[in-house]
Amino acid sequence: MTTPKAPRGATTRERLLRAAAEELVETGELEVAAVSRRAGASAGLPYRYFGTRSGLLIAVLDDFYQRLGDAAALRAYDAPTWAERERRRIRDWVMALYADPLAPLVLGGLVGDAEVATANTRHLHLLIELGARNIARAQRAGELQADRDSEFLAAATLGGTNAMLSVALTRPHRPPAEEIIAELWAVVRGAVGLPSAPAQ
Structure with a gap:
């Protein structure tokens, strides 16, 4: 065939x-x-x-975020707890960005005009919306504290994730991906109020 x-x-x-x-x-x-x-x-x-040149830049951005969505943001994970699913998502997120040559440029602020900046902001807001829905489901299931604003939590974790990865990806010697995954999970876990994992 x-x-x-x-x-x-x-x-x-x-x-x-x-x-x-x-x-x-x-x-x-x-x-x-x-x-x-x-x-x-x-x-x-x-x-x-x-x-236009801006239209081409926006198409490059759209393509980048589609790859990130396919690799991590839009994936449904088969694990019994929110924490396990999100730890897997963070792993896939980091691995996707470590493998994508455009990631340092996009996370560092792709140079363009207001139209390009607006397109990037639109993608970030969509990711925050996805994250907020994800967190809200975990709150309704009793896995996360219900008295926290899910949209604020999603914005904080996405912003922190992107900032940390931007730093890691632009260092002269990139930290090992596993180190970044562990650091990011610690930040996300703390932000959403999950208890610390027991020492191994």
């Missing part, structure tokens, strides 16, 4: 997105002409697919 081919337009769009991500990682900049050269495309082709 053969796998159906992606439509030509979708393939071209993916090629341009890949070239844009590579250009950002290598140079820290996004010049549309450089993306076209890297993709082996005509100078006007990115504008046909993305409209």
Whole structure:
């Protein structure tokens, strides 16, 4: 059985997105002409697919957050307790960002105009909303304190996670992923009020 081919337009769009991500990682900049050269495309082709340089940057951001969602944020974990599920999510979150060359740029504040900043904020708010619903379910189940604001907790844990990973990813010598996972879990556990784990 053969796998159906992606439509030509979708393939071209993916090629341009890949070239844009590579250009950002290598140079820290996004010049549309450089993306076209890297993709082996005509100078006007990115504008046909993305409209503007900002549109291309936003598409790169969207693609980045989709990968993060697939790897961790949108995953349903099969474990009996909230703590076990979220520890697994943190592991997958860290491993995904450690493996993604764009992560240091996105977490460090991708350079762009107000339109790009608005798109990034929209993604962050969606992640906070997902986190708040997740925490609220655990509160209703009696696994977390019910008197805490779930949205504030989600915002605090996401902000702390992104800040810690931004520091880790931009250090000259990255800390081992397992060390970051342990540090992040300690922060999240403390933020939501879970008791400390017993010493091993």
